[in-house]
Amino acid sequence: MKISLNELSMPVAPLGPESPLPPLAGPGLVTIPVDLSAADPQMARNLAYGRPATLLPYTVQDGYSRNLVDTRVRTAVVENEILRAEFLLDYGGRMWSLRHKPSGRELLHRNPILQPANLALRNAWFAGGVEWNLGTTGHTPMTCAPLHAARVMRPDGVPMLRLWEFERMRELVYQLDIYAPAGSPVLVVHVSITNPNEHEVPIYWWSNIAVPSRDRTRVLAPASEAWHLASDGILRRVPAPEGYETEFEHAADYFYDIVSPFDERPWIAAVDESGAGLVQTSTSRLRGRKLFVWGKHTGGQRWQEWLSPPGHSYLEIQAGLARTQLEHLPMPAGERWTWLETYGLLETTPAVAHGEYELACAHIEESLSPMPDFDLAWVDLPPTERLHRGSGWGALEHRFRSAAGGGITPKLLIENDAPTSFSMSIPTPHMPGTPFDDDTLGRDQVSWLTLLEAGTMPAPAPRLAPSSYQVSPRWRQLLEQASPQNWFTLLHLGVARWHAADRDAAVEAWHQSHGASPNPWALRNLAFAGDDQVERLRTAHAMVPGVRAIAVETIQAMLAAGKPAEALGFIDRLVLNLRSNGRIRLLECRAAIDAGRLDRAARIVDTGIVVDDLREGEDALDDLWFRYHTQRGSTPVPQLPCLYDFRTGAPQ
Incomplete structure (x- = not known):
């Protein structure tokens, strides 16, 4: 097995500049169920839990066009004598290709172009490969952003590719340890999510797998029933679909209800007319499975061609922590959740793959490779060699927590006429496997580092756009205490207050910001507030x-x-x-x-x-x-x- 760096040459529409405006509205990305009568009490609780007020602190990635430019895209490759997997390091670690070497078969939808379109939480998203979605319902805020990468050597001599980043909305650390030992017919992805906070955090994860869609492509999962949310907002429990895209006139998604004994090792597969294709399996924590299709209607086919060139249609099979993508799960303070995923070639006969549904699933169940072992101690192994640099937000958070542990005195904040004290005693967990070093700090973190160290932020020229935002209670507290205040600190204070639903105080801060120095950013925010x-x-x-x-x-x-x-x-x-x-x-x-x-x-x-x-x-x-x-x-x-x-x- 080996891990190497590579570059792909492909047509790419550049992301362009991000919007300087804070996204003050709620996400509004999915159909909110209006009828949950089919849901059990646990699902009903999860459906109502964890929806964020805004997408802050993230900004919107809407600066792209549809002009493709030949571009060299940086990748990392994990391979053994059977499989070769390639990951896009500047695009959320997307697994762009998984090729079965003996047959030459590409197991994923390997899009020949990289064309952003408005389907993600932050707008920009592109079709293809396997996407790692963390945050809230929708395509992850990191899908078009770089992440950290390193080679990690296990004690048994097997190298792993480690990908990691700090997720800012939920303030979580996540990492993927990826390897394919000699002779292994499957690629192994070990996912770890750590909640380093002293409070519970809503968590969401779905591995989104794009596979080629052909006339006889069939999706199979070990379930007889599924959850389906139609455009009318009614969540229904329905028979599991037969798995052919031709069943669906319009775009549709189905969440398979996988129950015992199949929930011990859930799986989902997509096979073509020959009976061969991709199978994804996991340990039990990743319990959810989903099918998404664009459908036969003209609109769905238009979306296919909007995202991929003609002749490169795809559908999605997905795997998540909850039973549906509309749910969030409560992750207790200080916990780390881990699970294994495997990806590999599934080979059956046409008669089996396209025969009776339950028999096809039973055959696949019997053919699955044994789940590989993983020693949890490997999660904290330090990187052996750094391969790629992600954002500086993890380093800034580490600096903040280290400073807070040094005894910053909190100031009372007034919310709804009641004083509330925010504790600044924030743990800095020891996570040697995911270092966030100071050399990753960049332009977007400079003003916040100055606020942390000097107690204020220098005010740029009012026409210069803000490049980033911070809205957590801890950063809001520093903004409340900033001295001296200026138009820039007051602008950011208003954004943090708005995110916390302290709307009147937000408007007051924006009025003060514009009064301190007339600026378009406070005016825009005041307009959004309805003034x-x-x-x-x-x-x-x-x-x-x-x-x-x-x-x-x-x-x-x-x-x-x-x-x-x-x-x-x-x-x-x-x-x-x-x-x-x-x-x-x-x-x-x-x-x-x-x-x-x-x-x-x-x-x-x-x-x-x-x-x-x-x-x-x-x-x-x-x-x-x-x-x-x-x-x-x-x-x-x-x-x-x-x-x-x-x-x-x-x-x-």
Whole structure:
């Protein structure tokens, strides 16, 4: 077995700059069940537990386009004589390829391009490989971010690839130890999640596995029933699907209800017409399994081609800690959770793979390779050789906890007219396996390190955008105590207060920030809070006319206020690169329809609108098409073109 570094040359759409605006709204990424009558009490509790108020401290990754550029992407490779696995080090450690060497078969959907699209918690996401999702329901905030990597040598002489990072929303440390011992037919992934806090944390994990989808691809899991949440918001317990994508007209996901004795070693497999494919197994902690398909409808097929080139369709099989992806589990303070996952080739005959469902599952169960051993002491083995650098957030957190342990005196905060003391005695756990060294600290951490060490942050020029945010109670406390205060510390204090649902105090801080030095960032946040939206956003835009996010929010506010003509005039004065942006062209067309300027709307509709960051489930394009033709009095209304059909549910 060996571990090596490599580079892939492939077409990539660069991520571009992140939005400077704090995401003050709730995630709003999934259908929230409105009817839980089918759920048992434990599932009902998990469904109601752990939903974050915002995505903070993360920012939104929306600076990409659909222009692909040949790029060299850094990877790490783990291989033995049977398997070769490759991981994208700058993209969340995504396992991009798993090739079975003797047969030459690629077991994963190895997308020939890397094209971000708006499907993740932070917006940018791309299809393909195996994604490691931690945080909250949705594609992880780290999916388009670098992480730390190292080679670790076990006492028995077997090397492991270790990937690790600090997850900022839940303040967890996670690591993957990946290896394929000599002669092993499976790749082994040992996952560890540590809660280094003195309080319980909601936890979410799903390993998201993309596999090729062909006419006879079948997904199998050892369950006769499944949970299904339809677009009507009703959670239903239904018979497990037969596993063929052709069953589904529209996008659908099914969570298999795997029960004893199969829950001791849950598994899920995807096989092709020959009966061969990928099988993923795990130890019992990773109990959930899921099937996701885009469906046969035009909208689902449009999404397939939006994410992968024609001829490269995929579906997803997934494995998670809970029974469904809508749940969070309570992880007690100071605990570490671990489990093993294996990935390898499954070979059966066509008659078995495509025969009676229960018999096919029984055959797969009997053919599974034994689960390998793992010594928990290996989790804390220090890295032998560093291979890649992730973010500096873990190092900053380590510095914070070390300083707090030195006896920082807490200050009383007033919340809802009641004094609350936040303890600053925060443990710095000894985790030698996942070092967060000071040399990883970078630009995004500089202001926060200064706040920690000097008690305040220097105020940049008001038109310079903030690059990062911190919102935990501990960082909020430092912001409350900052001395001297300036527009920058007050801006961040408002964001931390807003995240904590202390909305009036947040608005007060933003007013103080703008009063200390007029700045577009406080104005935008005040507008979001509902205070004179159009005028505040118009003024903010005038200060930073090149910031697309503020321009978009300004137009949206004008349309919401019933001012489409004003929105058109605003759009006409935008700088050229914003004027041609797909999202802004979409809003321009809507404004033209609302203002009765159908000639202007026609020019946009007829030349085509491409919204680079169109959200999964967003109905803006089909709604625009039908509104435009209704206003024109078209009889009958023309069929929605494939270009605009991203509908994932039944057309209304």
